[in-house]
């Protein structure tokens with residue numbers, strides 16, 4: 001439905017978005033994740049045809065942002081990061097203004113408004129000036145202007161940023177509801193935000209796509225480290241033998257307790273040294289109480305992919 005093709009943006013000498021490619025299918029809820037400055041907002045501005053690319057293209061159905069900018073804007077609802085609102089207007093006046101700008105016929109305005117305020121929970125504040133609303137409600141007004149023309153694609157740039165925890169939960173619920181009938185793209189620099197609502201995560205770092213997949217796919221594709229926690233009774237110092245006897249492993253910590261000790265053995269996730277480690281334990285006098293593999297978390301994948309300096313994810 002949406003194809004992003006070699007999309008590139010230079011701001012003078014800074015390449016903010018660097019030849020990115022990905023597709024979005026109808027009905028998907030995509031999390032566009034990356035640290036601050038990664039190029040998320042720049043990409044979304046190009047997708048919504050607010051900012052011309054330096055190179056590449058965005059195709060929506062059979063339209064493209066160079067030749068069909070106006071048509072594409074009709075298909076998309078967009079809530080920019082800054083959520084620009086006219087503070088002196090009431091919610092009603094503002095939505096009336098947006099409705100005119102979107103060329104919604106006046107005869108339809110009432111029913112469109114009713115639907116929009118139902119979906120965004122704005123009924124109780126409809127006559128209030130926007131300036132008097134809480135940040136959570138201002139964000140609802142931002143969502144309302146994004147959906148008023150019933151677009152099939154909704155793009156939200158950091159929609160929960162700056163909200164308090166209760167407001168975050170409320171906005172997330174609204175977003176989940178919208179996701180049931182729309183194609184949704186949500187950007188965030190916080191993994192938990194996108195993990196809570198998205199089916200698929202596209203990670204951008206320094207203008208480049210560094211990962212694209214479901215949570216499970218991202219974890220499976222991660223070339224990071226395994227950590228094996230071994231709890232045992234016996235002479236703790238003997239674990240120094242492990243890296244000598246089993247090349248590729250290293251001891252990342254050793255904690256001696258009253259009755260037992262716990263060692264953490266690390267190795268690259270390309271390999272599984274559990275059989276060798278178990279054989280080694282059998283060859284010693286130590287008594288094994290527990291051997292547990294720590295599962296890689298998505299936080300670790302994200303952190304590793306977006307580390308300062310880039311893509312080093314080796315031990």
Ligand SMILES: Nc1ncnc2c1ncn2[C@@H]1O[C@H](COP(=O)(O)OP(=O)(O)O)[C@@H](O)[C@H]1O
Pocket residue numbers: 011014016034035036037038039040041042043
């Ligand atoms: N209008 C602009 N002029 C110059 N540089 C910009 C402009 N907008 C963004 N940048 C730079 O481009 C990079 C990407 O920015 P942005 O797309 O806003 O990232 P994100 O939304 O992921 O935080 C950053 O280094 C930012 O400083």
Ligand SMILES: [Mg+2]
Pocket residue numbers: 040041042081157158
């Ligand atoms: Mg941004």
